[in-house]
Amino acid sequence: MNELETVFNHFDANGDDKISADELDNVLWSLKSGVSPEDLHRVMEDLDTDCDSFISFTKFAAFCRSDASTDGRSSEFRDAFDLYNRDKNGLISAAELHLVLNLLGLKCSIDKFHDMIKSVNANGGGCINFEEFKTMLTTSKNCGGTTNGSIH
Numbered sequence: 001m002n003e004l005e006t007v008f009n010h011f012d013a014n015g016d017d018k019i020s021a022d023e024l025d026n027v028l029w030s031l032k033s034g035v036s037p038e039d040l041h042r043v044m045e046d047l048d049t050d051c052d053s054f055i056s057f058t059k060f061a062a063f064c065r066s067d068a069s070t071d072g073r074s075s076e077f078r079d080a081f082d083l084y085n086r087d088k089n090g091l092i093s094a095a096e097l098h099l100v101l102n103l104l105g106l107k108c109s110i111d112k113f114h115d116m117i118k119s120v121n122a123n124g125g126g127c128i129n130f131e132e133f134k135t136m137l138t139t140s141k142n143c144g145g146t147t148n149g150s151i152h
Contacts (some may be wrong), residue, residue: 003106008060010105018054031103033083046076081133091127093117 011019011027021044028035035043047055047063063076084092084100094113101108117128120136128136 004061004064005057006106007064007104008057011055011060018056019060020054024055027104028083031083031100032086035079039079043076043079077134077137078130080137081130084133091125091129092133093127 008019009015011023013023013026021040024043025035025040028040044053044055047059049059049062081092082088084096086096086099094110094117097113097116098108098110101113114126116136117126118124120132121128122132
């Protein structure tokens with residue numbers, strides 16, 4: 001199973017091959033990143049492209065593989081950045097990536113996350129800012145080493 005399917009299945013708690021608003025909310029709360037009902041509704045509207053009140057794997061994968069520079073997607077990428085930026089310092093460390101992705105069921109070594117950050121970190125400081133994060137989403141390699149362009 002690829003990483004994207006693993007994350008999707010973590011969100012899809014009841015195994016019905018779709019993510020409901022409640023399932024999305026539960027995962028966000030488990031990551032200690034609860035969102036307001038308004039923000040949850042906005043995210044569901046953005047991802048639920050066929051208006052069936054669910055996020056299918058196809059919709060989820062399309063969102064995760066979309067280009068980070070796409071106009072109109074900035075708020076979604078900011079939300080993702082904020083989810084990883086656990087200490088709210090405006091930067092994401094390898095440890096923060098490791099923590100969140102482990103909570104989502106993706107098991108990679110901390111060294112892989114250091115490599116992911118190093119590949120896009122312009123100043124070499126070991127942490128990435130929002131712009132570097134967007135670059136990483138579309139150019140990073142998954143735990144197996146292949147480029148997948150997903151949010152991981």
